[in-house]
Amino acid sequence: MTGTCVNSIKIIGVGSLGLLSGSLAYQSIKLIPQLIEEVSSSVSNATYSNIRLGKFISRVLVGLSTTCFYLAYKYSPGNEKHPYLLYALVGGILSYGYTFTTRPDDKKLKEFAVPKARASPAPAPVDPVVPQSVTDHDDLGKSYIHVSDEDSTSATSTPNGSVPSSPKVVPAPAGAASAPAPVSDIEHEIDVSLFKKDMQNRLVRLKSIYLKAAGGAGLTFLVSFIGVVGELVL
Incomplete structure (x- = not known):
């Protein structure tokens, strides 16, 4: 490779390191x-x-910068194999490699796509309650006829002008169905609260690691930038 091509590769490598540092910092x-x-x-x-x-x-970006610095060091003349090329090569790998310490958190954070049912669960379906007067229509009818017959036999004992007694309604059995009490969502609230707290702790740890990785990449970028500028100027 000619000197111009090697210099271009070095510039690309330095630029990739700068973008890597900016990406991690952002x-x-x-x-x-x-x-x-x-x-x-x-x-x-x-x-x-x-x-x-x-x-x-x-x-x-780390793959691009690593490749560029490797090629630049390999194809540079013997008197131009400057140590900063190796520093930049190793520094970029170590800076990004530090983010791999978050792999356990990354696996857990992949579960962050929580179903909507977990965030706002739908209320449990409640079976419709059929009125006793409908379910026991036949029994009620029979009771009405029976009571009406008794009232007709005792009509002579009622005073003139009085209104006959209204038919008696048979009360609902003790075991008749009633509306169920609403299901408590306390367990759901506790589960969501613990989930959010766990995610926050993992994200705070992720933020700290990425900030350190960005600092390492930024320092490596500064070293390589000074090396390339000094080499081109001098």
Whole structure:
């Protein structure tokens, strides 16, 4: 490779490191705190999809910077194999590799896509209660006829002008169905509260790790940037 091509590869590598540092910093400063607020207010996974996209972008950037610094060091002349190329190569890998310590949290955060039923469960279906007067229509009719017959036989004992007694209604049996009491949602509230608390703790830990990784990538970018500028200028 010619000197111009190697220099171009070095510049691409430095730029990739800078973008990697910016991506990790943006996730730790902007996206993760936003997701923490979403968890505290409502169960949502909109922002976590953006974090997963940011992880993919960071993976591409660290792969690009590592490849560029490796090629630049390999094809540079002997007197131009500067140590900063190795520092940038190793620093980029270690900075992004530090984010892999969040793998246990990442597996749990994938469950952040909670079904709607968990966030706001539908009330338990209640069987419709059929009035006793309908279910026992036949029995009531029979009772009415029976009582009416008795009233007709005793009509002569009632005073003139009085209104005959209204038919007696047979009371509902003791074992008749009644409306069930509403199901308590205390267990559901406890489950959602514990779930949110666990997600918040994991996200706070994720934020801290990504912030440290961004700092490491930023330091590596600074070293490589100074090396490339000094090499090109001098």
